[in-house]
Amino acid sequence: MVDANGYRIVAFGQWAGVAGMINILHGLGLRFLALGHHTPFMHIGMAHNYRNVSQAIQAVRDCGYEISMGLMPRSIGPVTFCFTGTGNVSKGAQDIINELPVEYVEPHDLKDVSETGDMNKVYATVLSRHHHLVRKSDGIYDPMEYENHPELYTSHFRTSVSYFFPLTPINSATHSCRILLQPCSAQPLSSSCQSLRELIFQSVAVKNITLPDFVGK
Ligand SMILES: *[C@@H]1O[C@H](CO)[C@@H](O)[C@H](O)[C@H]1NC(C)=O
Numbered sequence: 001m002v003d004a005n006g007y008r009i010v011a012f013g014q015w016a017g018v019a020g021m022i023n024i025l026h027g028l029g030l031r032f033l034a035l036g037h038h039t040p041f042m043h044i045g046m047a048h049n050y051r052n053v054s055q056a057i058q059a060v061r062d063c064g065y066e067i068s069m070g071l072m073p074r075s076i077g078p079v080t081f082c083f084t085g086t087g088n089v090s091k092g093a094q095d096i097i098n099e100l101p102v103e104y105v106e107p108h109d110l111k112d113v114s115e116t117g118d119m120n121k122v123y124a125t126v127l128s129r130h131h132h133l134v135r136k137s138d139g140i141y142d143p144m145e146y147e148n149h150p151e152l153y154t155s156h157f158r159t160s161v162s163y164f165f166p167l168t169p170i171n172s173a174t175h176s177c178r179i180l181l182q183p184c185s186a187q188p189l190s191s192s193c194q195s196l197r198e199l200i201f202q203s204v205a206v207k208n209i210t211l212p213d214f215v216g217k
């Protein structure tokens, strides 16, 4: 929603990220349980069950303590999180994950850590526009121009950052908690944003498809 001058007047903020992250950690616990794994994420309830944020954070810390004690099932492999975007929502979500034993890595390191990383922690990466947006004509990213003319840009997320996405059954589970936090701008959906959304949607389908393989591991 924008005002007469095109300025955005409504936005999700930090608390959307905090509540969303708590809920998705809870969901991750249920997801792993459905796959036959009891994980420390089962400590975390839905955000609305907590009286205040410190109570919720305590539950996240309990989970983090068990992860650091090596209680994540080895068959799952290190869990990786990807925050798409660097705004207030992403920051709120990061505030919550920072209560877990987390190591931030560059997007191109995510594949490595998801395969050979430390089981006593989780890994996160913050994906920003410059990681995947390029001008269609010459492949360069100009942040100012992108703001005004997103239609001139495309995203190479699908190809260059594709290692986030489930290529193997194991990865499909470790990536099941990927988060799409960055809202598309108030302008009509740019093609890059659209393709990102499609990809997230697709990855959920891929995860489902590879699920029986994963259970067999
Ligand atoms: C949060 O809620 C818990 C449980 O009711 C309470 O003990 C604690 O004092 C509250 N913390 C804050 C900062 O309000």
Ligand SMILES: *[C@@H]1O[C@H](CO)[C@@H](O)[C@H](O)[C@H]1NC(C)=O
Pocket (backbone or CB within 6 Å): 011, 012, 013, 088
């Ligand atoms: C993000 O949060 C800061 C600090 O609360 C606030 O000043 C800013 O307006 C917020 N940005 C948006 C886009 O809401």
Ligand SMILES: CC(=O)N[C@H]1CO[C@H](CO)[C@@H](O)[C@@H]1O
Pocket (backbone or CB within 6 Å): 208, 209, 211, 212
């Ligand atoms: C839409 C779809 O592919 N659903 C599948 C998800 O995974 C379960 C378990 O393997 C299948 O039974 C569904 O058909």
